[in-house]
Amino acid sequence: MTPTSRRDAAPLRVTLINLWPRGGMAHYTAALANALAQEPGVRVTAVVAQAPAPLGFAPAVTLAPVDIPTGNRLADLARLPRQLLHVPAYLRTVQATAPDIIHANLSTHPWELATLPWLRRRWPLVVTQHEVSIKPGEGGWRKRWNVWAGPRYAHHLFVHGQALAAELQRARLAPAARISVLAHGWYDFLTQWAGAQDEEPHTVLFFGRIKAYKGLEYLVEAMPLVQAAVPDVHFLVVGGEGDMAPYRRLPGAQAAAVTWVNRFVEDAEAAAFFRRASLVVLPYTDGSASGVIAAAYAFARPVIATRVGSLPEAVVDGVTGLLIPPRDAAALAAAISGLLSDDPRRRALGAAGRQWAQQHLSWADIAHQTVAVYRQLAWKSAG
Secondary structure, eight states: OOHHHHHHHSOEEEEEEEOOOSSHHHHHHHHHHHHHTTSTTEEEEEEEESSSOOOSOOTTSEEEEEOOOOOOSHHHHTTHHHHGGGHHHHHHHHHHTOOSEEEEEOOSOHHHHHTHHHHHHHSOEEEEOSOSSOOTTOOOHHHHHHHHHHHHHOSEEEESSHHHHHHHHHTTSSOGGGEEEOOOOOOGGGGGOOOSOOOOTTEEEEESOOOGGGOHHHHHHHHHHHHHHSTTOEEEEEOSSSOOHHHHTSHHHHTSOEEEEOSOOOHHHHHHHHHHOSEEEEOOSSOSOOHHHHHHHHTTOOEEEESOTTHHHHSOBTTTEEEEOTTOHHHHHHHHHHHHTOHHHHHHHHHHHHHHHHHHSOHHHHHHHHHHHHHHHHHHHHO
């Protein structure tokens, strides 16, 4: 039986798993599920955390909520023995979806990681491996488990960038035949929160988790240099995970106008921050792909990013934004100052970024490529 005849015979039942209920992983899962559900002959069920209520899924996606712990604090680990009681119910929920394919949008949730061997033995298992190595400041046991478990148990891996695929192969975690490179879809859904907020002149946005590899110290070092060139510059530093206090104490932070938002922000507020921004910066010292770029393009904001990981595959230098070396505060300051001082160029880059995302980061295209891999795996499994 060929993949085509298999498609004609019966719908392809896809079970997509994501157990983190909010933030980037939840957004990613909903966007992918919605696009997959539009593919002919594909039925999608999303296994998601029961609380808080899952958001963003289209009616065409069947939801299978599970009552499973989603805490990410040390206090949650203290309840580990009691949490184990949830696992059988979670596995029964997955089994009840009667999948042809399991697709784990792999996170560091311990139940998702621990049950990968069980899933692999029963169904073709696809994993989206968002991280392929340990980044500075992320050396915890769950992150290490995540980086190892996906390549170990998946029949096929999706990664967001040729650089990440090459890194997996260099580390001998997975051969090329088991890896597909897909774009990270853009977050145009955020534009539904129109509001009354418009771009605020000379506003620079850093958005996302506060981790060592994000290079926030280099942005802080660059702040007074930018202010010397653009006196009314305003920096927005928004991050819900991680401690901003050490960065706020750095000398550069005292010499510039900075708004610090160190808490989780809901989607409508996140959209407002991107609307306020003149440009978005990612001064990372290491990295993979980024949902921040996917959001910036949705709001036609140019991106200044470093040449690390697969970021250069998502930012076209001089077209959708600017690429600079990592750990170079002077280069970062020059890039920011240059764009803030040149409104026509900055706006042209932002408009080009949105157009580029429409052409290259389409969830419909990503879903089509994803389903092609599903069908090959389902065909091999059936044969």
